[in-house]
Amino acid sequence: MVEDITALETTALGSLTAAEHRSDRQALEQWRLTYLGSQGQIRQLMRCIGQLPLEERRTFGSAVQSLAQRLEVAYKASEQRVSDRLLNRELEAERIDVTLPGRPHAQGLIHPLRQTLSDVVRAFANLGFQAVEGPEVEWDTYNFELLNIPANHPARDMWDTLWITDRMLLRTHTSPMQVRTMRMASATARRQGNEPPALRIVVPGRTYRYEQVDATHESQFMQLEGLLVDHQSSFSDLKGVLTDVARQLFGQARKTRFRCDYFPFVEPGAELAMDCFACEGRDPHCRVCHGSGWIEILGCGMVHPKVLENGGYDPQRYRGFAFGLGIERITMLRHGIDDIRLFYLNDVQLWRQVRYAPGAPRSWNREVPE
Ligand SMILES: [Zn+2]
Structure with missing residues (x-):
């Protein structure tokens, strides 16, 4: 055993x-x-x-x-x-070589629209305008009626509107914030027993229209609205402010031109053009101004008394001016871009190629990260 x-x-x-x-x-x-x-x-x-x-x-x-x-x-x-x-x-x-260099991350860049928007807001901020924002889904009342565009008014045809319900819509401009801001300011002042205060605001934001999309029309775009209300502002103040901003954005040498235009919420209304920064009116084949020597950049005017009244401001004692400009348009001018649809392609490679338009102020030629 x-x-x-x-x-x-x-x-x-x-x-x-x-x-x-x-x-x-x-x-x-x-x-x-x-x-x-x-x-x-x-x-x-x-x-x-x-x-x-x-x-x-x-x-x-x-x-x-x-x-x-x-x-x-x-x-x-x-x-x-x-x-x-x-x-x-x-x-x-599974050995890892910790001494190998890391893989670089692709660096993004600020979208040209966002860049222009912040440049424009800064230009107005230099003149004391405060930026405020409002809702993109808006009531018919604020988008049209209180801006002196009642139902069945022919001016409604100027805005091809995207409706949510029969009283609610995607705002067709940032102008509803004119009345919203005035109402808020005047109501607060009245509660405290004060006079409605003077206002200087700009309203940057997205707006929507029912558009046939092509090289110059998109159904969504960015606008910047502006409003100044006080006791003594005049049309010459409007000219001074907007000329100063045009020069901040497009160079100190810019000349401006105001011509009559119609918007229901201003009286009188005007369209602002500046002389062409690319050719200064000397090139009949200029791509920027198409040989006219002038570039239209925004609409403006003295606030209509009805609109002041709707905002709770006595039109006998207050006056003001308003303006609105398209951020896409300004950006297209600055960069020499000729198709608005490019902005929403989300293509970083495309924006790396973007350089500023010929003749643009030197301050625009910021470094674009490679
Ligand atoms: Zn030109």
């Missing part, structure tokens, strides 16, 4: 070494089941103890017991060595 134990030990250790040599986890597990498992060989030997003569039981029993311990120890040691070896192999395979 003792020989059996010695033979078993030799075989067991032999196959354990072989499995360890191959770093074969499965073989190791198989080995454990064969020798140390609940149906394993050690258990079988133990079961034989009962059949032995009484005097042999003790010796045999302790021999099996110590064999079991030796096999257990040998197994644990092999298992550990195999685990270590496999782990090292894995680490070796």
Whole structure:
């Protein structure tokens, strides 16, 4: 019987070494089941103890017991060595070179529309105008009626409107904020027992129209509205403010021209043009002014007394002027872009190519990150 134990030990250790040599986890597990498992060989030997003569039981029993311990120890040691070896192999395979330089991230740039918008807002801020924003989904009342454009007024045809319900729409201009701001200011003042305050605001934001989209028309575009209200402002103040802003944006040498135009919420109304910054009127084939020498940039006028009244300002004691300009148009002029649809392509590569129009003020030629 003792020989059996010695033979078993030799075989067991032999196959354990072989499995360890191959770093074969499965073989190791198989080995454990064969020798140390609940149906394993050690258990079988133990079961034989009962059949032995009484005097042999003790010796045999302790021999099996110590064999079991030796096999257990040998197994644990092999298992550990195999685990270590496999782990090292894995680490070796996944090694990362932390000294390699990182991959550069593509740097974005400010969208030309956003850039123009902030330049225009800054130009007006220099003259004391404060920027305010309003809702893009607007009531008919604010978008039309309070701006002196009642239902069935022919002037409504000037705005192709996107309606949400029969009284609610996507604002067709940022002008609703004229009345909203005046009403808020006059109501607050009245509650406190004060006169309505003087106002100087610009309203940048998105506007919407039901347009056939082409190179110069988009159904969504950006506008900047402006309003000044006080006791003594005049048309010459309007001319002064807008000429100053045109010069801030397009160069100090700019000349401006005001011509009559019609907008229902101003009286009188005018259209502002400036002399062409690209050719200064000298090139009959100029791409910017098409040879006319003048570029129309915005609409403006003295606030209509009805609009002042709708805002809670007494038209006998207050007066003011308003203006509105298209950010897309200004941006197209600045960059020499001839298709409005390009603005919404979201193509960074395209904007990297954008440079400023010929003859543009040097201050525009900011660095464009490559
Ligand atoms: Zn020109």
